[in-house]
Amino acid sequence: MSNKERLLTPLHLLLALGVGGGVLHTLYPDSETVLKTADAQHLKTALSNPLQTAYARTLVAPNVEPVPLLQLATSLSAQHAWEASENLLTKLPGGLNPQLTQQTEKLHLLNRLDAYYADNSTHNKQAVQTQLKVLATYPQWNTITRTHLAKYSLDFGLPAQAIQHYAQLAQQDPSQTQQWLILTATTADNAGLWDTAADYWQRVHDLNPTKLNVYTYHWLESAIKAGRNTEATNYLYTLVDHLPETSSDLQRLAHLSLKLGKPALASTIYQQLANVDPESAQTWHEKAAHWSQTVGAYHLAANALTKAHNLSNDEAERLSLQYRSIDLWVTAQQPHKAALALKPLLDNKRATHLTLPHCLQVAYLAEKQQQHALASTLWTWVLAHSDDRKLWQHVALWQESRKQYTQALATWQQIETRFGVSQQTTLMRIQVLWRAEKHQQALRLARQGGKSLYKTANRYQRSILTELNKRRNNA
Incomplete structure (x- = not known):
């Protein structure tokens, strides 16, 4: 049975299957007179199909009551005579009561569905969409009808109307509230309506007794896509002191934290993952280190890498x-x-x-x-x-600055042994000896270097050489 057939009421089916002389007589008490005016061939054809006979007479009848007319239009629609059904609906008077108006609009949908499935034209598709939007405005539909309206809305690219129907079903069918809410949220997600999806996923989440459940992730993911980062972040932080004990849950939370731009939170979760998933602990420690490093928590990153190293x-x-x-x-x-x-x-x-x-x-x-x-x-x-000469010189100068003169002299001597003697190394040894107050040794070294040392010496070293020269002259 098709979705369209399911929308028909038992009364409509009865009319479709058994409209006979009694119904025709009710619609047209003077039918015999009308039939006598037709030629014999038309009379034979008409009598072989009571619905067509009733339809032909209704078209020319000046006044027909809304209820029997609507019943006949419904019967024709059930036989997929959608054009005839639509023609009859144009004869309905204005000012129908709400119930008849709603039935009429539903019948329009059935006819437009038949028209669409007959040729799949863009025009007919748009007509179905328009009618679905009209029907979505009516609050009173039974569960079966509303379910089919939701499906039609999805089939014809109207997710907003499908969401509206599913949300209404969640209210009118309390025994299946969660399932209808899940359909509502899923439909919104699939349509990219993240804000709406987040709202309904949160409602599903709230129906469950645990603080963290499968619907929590759907809610948070939709909230993030909707730009509701503060809401999602605040909820994640409420979980930090009571993180779950399962690897899959922790991995999803870490992933969400990174989506929210909270690498420090992700690092904390990865550390917890290392505790609950020892087989992959090294990997989780390395991930924790990486994300700690990105936020400048270098000590946390180093500790995590040390743990990874040990494993x-x-x-x-x-x-x-x-x-x-x-x-x-x-x-x-x-x-x-x-x-x-x-x-x-x-x-x-x-x-x-x-x-x-x-x-x-x-x-x-x-x-x-x-x-x-x-x-x-x-x-x-x-x-x-x-064997880096500059590095050796750096160490010698550092030792001198620390007044480690003995070590500095030894370093300069090793520099000369490794890299050769130069006026610069000689001057540096003289400088260290002078600062160590080993003036005689400095003087002997200055004599060996000769006057040419003055050309290479810096200002401080020249002052040392001058002072040494005075002392030599005064000796």
Whole structure:
């Protein structure tokens, strides 16, 4: 049975199947007189189809009561004689009562559906759409009729009217309220009516006893698409202290957090995921680290990467994670924690070339923060594994600035051994000896360098050379 046939009432079907002389006589008590005026062939054809006979007479009858006329039009429509049915409906008088008006509008829809399915023309489709919009304005439809009106509305591209019908069904059919609301929300979602969808998904969510259920996600996703980010964010934050214990729920919440532009919240959820999903914990820790890093929470990111490192069984991967955590601790301005992560790598001779740049970062940071003992330890390791002359010179100057004159002299001497003696290195050794108040050693070194040192020396070094020269002359 088609949807159209289901819309017909038992009375309409009775009329369609059994209209006979009794009904015709009711409509047209003087029918015999009318028939006698027709020729014999027409009379034979007419009598073989009582509906057609009634239709022909009604067209020429001056006045027909609305109820029997509407019954005949309905019977013709049931036989798919939609054109004849529509012709009869034009004879209905104005001022019909609301019930008859509603029946008439429904019959218009049935006829226009037949017209559309007969040739699928754009005009007929528009006629169906227009009629569906009219019918959606009537509040009194039974559940079956309204269900079919909703389906027709969807079939003919009228989601707003379908939503209206489903929402009304949720009110008039309390035993199936949730199912009708789900259909309402789903229809709105499919139509891109996100704001409407969010409202109805929230109603479905509220019907369920748990704070977090499958409909919660539909609600939040639609709310986000509708731009209701504050609403969605506020609800997500209410869940933070009572996060679910299932991996699938947590993954969906993390995804929603990222959609809302809340990476810090997503990071928190990924950390919880690592707790409830130990088999994939390393992955979740790495995701937590990534999103913490994007919001500048470098210490949280470093901690998460350390946890990921501890779970990895792949040597190359462990090394990469360790280097990344070191860099994050440096970015977080925490040299001691960076050094703690670095320490195991300092004894790994196979990775020295990879470790060196990371050790340099930590050493510079320790130096900057005046963590002198740590910086000294790190610089010692750096120099043992570097042939960068400028780096050696930097360490020598730093040692001098710390008044570590003995270490500075030793470093300059190693520079000369590694890279050769120059006037610059000689002048730097003289400068360190002078500051260490080892004037005699400085004087001997100045004599060895000769007067040409003046050409290379900076202002401070020339003042030292001048003072040494005076002392030599006074000796």
